[in-house]
Amino acid sequence: MDEMEIIHKIRTFNRNYVRSIGLLEKTLLNTDYSLTESQILFIVNEKKRTTATEINKLLKLDEGYLSRIIKKLIARRMLTKEQSPSDKRCFEIKLTEKGVKEQQKLDEISSNSIRSIISHLNPSHQTELAILFDRVMVLLYGTDS
Amino acid sequence: MDEMEIIHKIRTFNRNYVRSIGLLEKTLLNTDYSLTESQILFIVNEKKRTTATEINKLLKLDEGYLSRIIKKLIARRMLTKEQSPSDKRCFEIKLTEKGVKEQQKLDEISSNSIRSIISHLNPSHQTELAILFDRVMVLLYGTDS
DNA sequence: TATATTACTTGACAAAAGCAAATATAAACA
DNA sequence: TGTTTATATTTGCTTTTGTCAAGTAATATA
Numbered sequence: 001m002d003e004m005e006i007i008h009k010i011r012t013f014n015r016n017y018v019r020s021i022g023l024l025e026k027t028l029l030n031t032d033y034s035l036t037e038s039q040i041l042f043i044v045n046e047k048k049r050t051t052a053t054e055i056n057k058l059l060k061l062d063e064g065y066l067s068r069i070i071k072k073l074i075a076r077r078m079l080t081k082e083q084s085p086s087d088k089r090c091f092e093i094k095l096t097e098k099g100v101k102e103q104q105k106l107d108e109i110s111s112n113s114i115r116s117i118i119s120h121l122n123p124s125h126q127t128e129l130a131i132l133f134d135r136v137m138v139l140l141y142g143t144d145s
Numbered sequence: 146m147d148e149m150e151i152i153h154k155i156r157t158f159n160r161n162y163v164r165s166i167g168l169l170e171k172t173l174l175n176t177d178y179s180l181t182e183s184q185i186l187f188i189v190n191e192k193k194r195t196t197a198t199e200i201n202k203l204l205k206l207d208e209g210y211l212s213r214i215i216k217k218l219i220a221r222r223m224l225t226k227e228q229s230p231s232d233k234r235c236f237e238i239k240l241t242e243k244g245v246k247e248q249q250k251l252d253e254i255s256s257n258s259i260r261s262i263i264s265h266l267n268p269s270h271q272t273e274l275a276i277l278f279d280r281v282m283v284l285l286y287g288t289d290s
Numbered sequence: 291t292a293t294a295t296t297a298c299t300t301g302a303c304a305a306a307a308g309c310a311a312a313t314a315t316a317a318a319c320a
Numbered sequence: 321t322g323t324t325t326a327t328a329t330t331t332g333c334t335t336t337t338g339t340c341a342a343g344t345a346a347t348a349t350a
Binding site: 137 | 166284
Binding site for chain 3: 034036061062064065087088089090
């Protein structure tokens, strides 16, 4: 297959896939949290404790913007922020108990929307899909899930 | 593979892939057009002639918002809009000559950014990737590219 | 012919995101 | 040590992006 064809196929996939992910994300947007907020909650939950800078290594947002979102999530009692004793420039961010619960809800919403798009496939095709994605991950990022 | 694992794998893929597509899209954002604008230009180029409603079947934007973007692209001499004689509610949208050129540029930027992420793979892995995406398309959308 | 529907537009507004300057701390280094 | 440089975060200000609701015009439908 020549490079042009490969690139074309990938771009076609991207357009379609981005579109359907966009639709999935709209289900998340019906929650009380913006997409970026729920991404942040997801990351904090995963890391257990983190900092704004570390979050931003993944999300690459404007720093000021991120700072404000974190502030908002703290005001909503989803996160706590505590100055690190070892490096007073940094603030340790954690989920509150409420934050953990809310994050789980968002996680379920997200899983359910995936479930709904694979529900029309039979189990062996569902498994095949997961294997395909795994392989793409290995090729692109050198890691599977 | 059980459903939970499948969903988890898909979600992991999604997070990673959305992130890297996001980075690609940032290269498009360094152009004079917003992502949505370039998507519209892409669609109009593909269809040769279309209408706002048809564009929105794909992009699902707010109608007012779309209307304004089209207006802006017309002001920039990228698009033309002409009332359809057969149904005067509709307006045929086309690319101007300039629009075609600009769209081609955006298209190349987009292709180049794909090229850069597959460049570290050897040709057979690149081909494999395209085949994987094709298969995902078949499974999810019933169509390959 | 009255009513509903479709295609598109406009005004007002809100949310999301970005830029630049500022503060505080820490690290580098001469 | 003191001085410069870099890092982490915040704030004020602005722009961009997106939403909502109401409005116009044309067409379809009962």
